[in-house]
Each structure stands twice: as structure tokens, then as C-alpha cells.
Amino acid sequence: APTWPAAIDELEDVMVLNTGYKSRGFSSHITPCSFSEFGVGRQTAAEWLRIGFHDMATTNVFFEPHGGIDGSIAFELQSGENIGAGFATSLTTYSSFFNTRLSISDLIALGVHASVRGCGGPVVPMRGGRTDATGAGPIGVPQPQNGQGVFVNQFTRMGFSIPDMIQMTACGHAIGGVHAGNFPEIVPVGSAPNDYHLFDTTLEFDNLIAVQYLNGPVSDPLSVGISVMNTRNSDFVVFNTDKNVTIKAMTGAPTFSSVCSSILQRMIETVPLNVQLSDVIAPYEVKPSGIQLTLLAGGTQIAFSGDIRVRTTTRTVSSVTITYKNRTGGAGGTITTTVAGTASGFDDSFTFYGFSSNIPAVSSISSFTVTVAETDGLTTTFSNNGGGFPVQDDVMVLGPQSCLSNGNLTVLAAVRSTAATPTLGITQKVPRAAATPVPSLAKATAAMVKGATVGPYDIYSASYIISSATGTKFGVSSGPSADDFKDASSLDSTCVPLGSSDPSSTSSSSTVSSTTSTSSTSKSSMSTTSTSSTSTSESVSTTSTSSTSSSTSATPTLGHKPIVGSYTFQGCYTEGTGMRALTGAVFYDYPAMTLEMCATNCAGFTYWGVEYGGECFCGNSLAPSSTLANLNDCNFICPGSQVEYCGAGNRLELYQLTSSTSSTSLSSSSSSSTVSSTSTSQSTTSTTAESSTSPTVAPTPSIVPSVGSYHYAGCYTEPSGVRALSSAFYPTDAQTIELCIAACGQTPYMYAGAEYGRECWCANAFSAGSNLVGDGDCSMVCAGNQLQYCGAGNRLSVYIRNGTTT
């Protein structure tokens, strides 16, 4: 396995995280194998395989630079050699995955890998490291009218023998077909369903192309039909070069698979000589994901959070523990994790183990190892090839303190006072001329200005105007250290001052936490949690717009809250022995938990308790083995509110229903007002809740009724085999209803639908077979806003333009 972090990390994620938690959605464009988001008569998987060949086919191994899979096809779409809409749409799809860590040429190779595997074919081994051409290469893609000698010469020029040529062509034509619209001399218009004549009787990647060619019934339009008299029967011409010897040897299904795996691997490994490909990518057994350090108010502690992705294909895991070293390499501590979600790829499954732990800022962290215990008793410690998984603490982007408003990107970072002066780096995607559907990456830097000193860190800030959040990455580097590759689209529109809420890394959490604490909390929490922070709060808060109002007599200070809504504090309780103290329900929010959030989540239960900062348990009874512990044991400050305690390890901040107050009916009305104001100006609109008398209600997700001219139309199912809204697709880990509607609204499409938390689909009409179901089915919160619903698995939260009714 590579040593993490490695250059292939982004590619590996896109390659193996097909569905589930943190899935990247690459394969959703080719799932099922027959799918095309561009309507009937097309198969995206086939288009992805074909573009791989066309990008490679102009290789000339006899001259330098010899070319290969280098993305040059993006500049060659007007050449008569690249006929068909699939080239441009494939490149457009790839462009949304394209960034400084993943080239278009690696995506073209990955498209071959994914389309073959996703259509039931073999695993085409995948390596990374290709670099992109910046202009067109030579011409030379084989054309169906070429003669046998020309084909042989062309493949020789590409570095392939006659048997290679036959194998590659047969494997290429295992899926897809010929479009009458592109090649009327091969398929007469009107002669095939949807004017799309398949190479064999299935759309799957199987051996039928060879079997039917030899034994019939032959349907391949490149070997029979009008292509013969029009001398465009190129499959016949190619397969016949050695009198069918090679194609005959491929008819067995297992042989076909193994031959295609190796010839297509050679095809995607035909790369310019200066490209150094990585080892064949196998999924990491253990891979850190979204690891983030965030300086907490006062500067005495750093939140260390993220997920550990564990490959579960071949193991059943019972627990995952992190052991870290401090910044000088001495023992730091251990951190337990809890399941955050599961994901799968074509051949692998994964479980993500989430954690969030506060560590002292002075001793800090330098690396960690991961210990995976399996249910069969086996325990393995993963040390990243010996050195541990590195964590640099020289520079950390402060997510909640950074923001993006009207194109003005403001970034705050905490930089170790001993580290070099930091620089803000920005990479934007700049569209090229219309014929080239791949953007260029424009890199810029901005100097950062030093502000306050907070504990061992200095706070730096910088602003930069960007043209679009979509695809824009930013980061801060300091000498050899960097905290980079952040999505501009994940930022809130308001910078939260350091100290008014937990500065954890995600924008959604800041939305949640800011609504639960009054705006006046910042100062008091600063003074209680730290000794030397007065200057901080002032200088940092100058970057924010709100946060001043405050001074409503009683400023809350850190303490155990006697009353939360209709619940009364019972004390600090232990977990049960051999079982949980509360077993009714559980939910986690390590970056943003507050007592109010847990109370809302457990509404209707007699008890709830918050443990370990981010864990919320509900129940109607308390396990008898759970006993009252020392109050001081419950000393974890809530990540979403610096004035509340949220239990500790094995300790519950326990609350019990006080009396008959109608706790369940509280949430909906007040929370929806929070939702409609979404991410903007949070603290000014939020109810400056009097925590003592009237119940404080934490936000819960709800249906966004409308955004601009789009109105909620209901929760709809996906039909089988086709997407309900199939014209455009905009997935993002920062998905919100606003983003989805903005994306579909550019065209503008009639319908926008959010699905599975992070997907966004658009179309002017529904595909047949999609049905309206109950709103409750659309129960997944948006990846970019936990207060909004974004469909669910196989369910779309649909919005319609201009209120036209369905």
C-alpha cells in the first residue's frame, strides 16, 4: 500500500467510493450499465470506453513526444475523427472531478476501468499519475473506412501488434453500438431502435461480440449490413487480419475477460514517456479521511477530527482506535471512534469510523496509528508503512471563521507561531473556448495578514475575489506545511468569530451551532476557557459582521445547564455495565453537538444524555447499572456550544423529562424559520433564547419550501433503469437545496431534484415510472446543510420552476 498521503489519494477515493457515505458519485453516471443521463439511444459506459481509445489512438511510439492517454482529445473535438456527442459530455462529466490532485487523463483512464467493471467486465488494473496535454495532438484515430493495411499500420504506430489490435477492438466493441446519426453509412437512419444499433445483443461487457461474430446471429453493424457495401465494415476487416485466429481464441467467457483486462490495461497505460505511473491502485486497508485540526477558542485546545476509512471487504470490525503522538514524538493518547457510515465500490466495502477529540494545543499531535480490532479477536495496528499517519499542526484553516460572500473569499488560518509566514492559495476552474469542454486550472496566491495570537498560534487572514465557488479550491501553506484542498463551496456566507462557537471544519456545523448559542456567548466563553485570550476575541471578531449585540443581562457562562427545554439535569451518570445506559435511540454530531440538539433529537423520550462531546443517547428508562458519578467527571465542553458540558468518556450528561410540557410539538415551527434564513446572518435572526424559562429548541431538518422561482413539488421515486430527471447531474459534498436549484436554474430546467444527500438532478420532464410518494420518504439531510432534506436513496426532493403544478 502507498504511504499516506500519496499522490493517488484523490483518484483512489473517486475510484472506490461508489455509493454510500462520502461516495464520490463517479460511477453513478454509468449505473446501471445501460444508463445515460442524456436520454435514450446512448450508453455513457460505452462513451467512456470509446473516449479512452480515441485519446490513446493518436500515439506515435516512433517519435517524441509520443503522446498516449494525455487528455489531448479535449482539444480535438472538432476533428472529423471524433464524431459523436459522447466525447464532449464525457469530458464535461470528468471536468467536475478534475482538480489539482486528479488529471483529466487519469479520469479518462478511470472511465475505462469503471465502465468495463460497471458493465460486468473484468477489473482493468488502474494506475495513476497521468498529466494533461495543453493542446491538440496529431490526428490518427482509425476510421471505419480504412483498409486492413492502414489499421495494421495505425496500431503498430500506437505500439500494438495485429493480435493486440484485434483484441483491443473486440474488447472495445463489447459494449455500445453505432449511432445512425453519426454514421448513416453504417446504420441507416430509422433502422434501429432509437437509431442506436448495438454491437451484440446485450449492453453488458460480455464475450457475445466474439461469439456472435463467429457463430451468429451477427448483429455487429461494423461487420454486416450496409457497412459492407459502403466499405465501412471495420470489425470484419480487423478481425479477419489473421483469418479469425485471435478472435476465435477469445470466445470463452473467462478468456475474453482476462484478454480484455490485459489489453485494456495496456491501452490506458500508453502514456507519454515523461509520465511516471503509480503502482496498480488497490484500496487502502486503512485510510484517514477528512482529517482536520481546528484551533478552539482560547487557544489551549485543538479539535482533532475526521474519519478513519477501514476496508471491510474481508474483515468484520469490532472497534477502531487511534493512538497519537504529540508534536515532539512522545506519547499523546488514544481516541475511540464510532461508525460514521459505510460505503462501497465495485469490489470493496468500507466503514468510516468517525472521531473528534480535543487535544492540548501546546503538546499537540504529529502522527497517529490506527488499531483495528476484529470480531474474531484479531487486532491489527496500521502504522502507514512504519512512520504513522502524519498530521501537521503548523497551519490549520479555520473553516467556520472563513466565509464566502458575493465572490469575496475570506480565509482565516491559525499558524504556529514558530512556523513560516503563511500564504493563501486559490485554484479556480477557468472555462476554455467552447470547443474544449475542459477548464484550465488557474492558480493564485494572496499574502496573509497577521492578527491576534491565540495560545501557541497566530491568526492570519486574507481575502480574495473568486469568480465562482464551483470547483474552486483553497488552502493555506506555511513553509513545507499546508492545510489545503478545501472546497470554496463548503464555506458559509458568514464568518463566525473565533470563540462564539466551536470552530470545527464544516460549514454546516457552524450553521447549527450558531443558532443554538446566543450571540453574546463569545466573550464569556473566551474568558472561562482560557487565561490569555482577551486580545483574540476583539481582533478576530473584527472580521465578522454580527456578534456585538449581546449584553442581555445574563451572559451564559460555562456550566452544567439545569434545564434544557422540558428536561431537567439529573447529574453526571456512568454508562451501564455491558450495555448502554440509554438504548432508545442514538445520534452523533461530533463537530456541532449541543444539549439543545440532543433534546430535540430525543423529543418524546423520558431521558436523554450527551456523552463524549458528540454522542446523544435517548431512552425511556435508565439501565440499572448506570450510576451517578462525580459531577466533575462530565468535563467535555459541547462542540457546538462553549457554555455547555456534554458528558465525557463513559459519562453521560443526563437529562429527564420534567413534567407534562408538550416537548414534541415544539420543534417544527421555530426551526423552520431558522431554515428559511439558511446560512446567512445566523445570529441576528436566531431566537435569542432565554434558556431558563421558555424552552430552547434546537433546529431540526425540514423541507425547504421554495428557493427563488422554484417550489417544492414533493418526494419522487427513481424509475428502474433510468433516472427520473436525467438531463443534468451536479453532485457535490456541499449539496444544499439552494445549490441544486442554482445548478439546474442556469439552463433553466423545469425540475430540480436533490437525492441521496449530495446528488442533484435536473430535467424539463420526468422519465416514465417516477412516482410521487410521501414527503417522509425524502429523509436524508443535505450533505451541505443538515437543516434541509435532500431526498434519500432512490428518492428525490423535487422542485418545480414557476410554481407550475405537476
Ligand code: HEM
Ligand atoms: C479499427 C478500429 C476501430 C474502428 C474503426 C472503430 C469504429 C467505431 C465506430 C464507427 C463506432 C460508432 C460510433 C458512434 O456511432 O457513436 C464505434 C463505437 C465504439 N467504439 Fe470503436 N472502433 C475501433 C476500435 C475501438 C477500440 C480499440 C475501442 C476501445 C477499446 C473502441 C470502443 C468503441 C466503443 C465503446 C464504441 C461504442 C460507443 C457508443 O456506443 O456510444 N473502438 N467504433
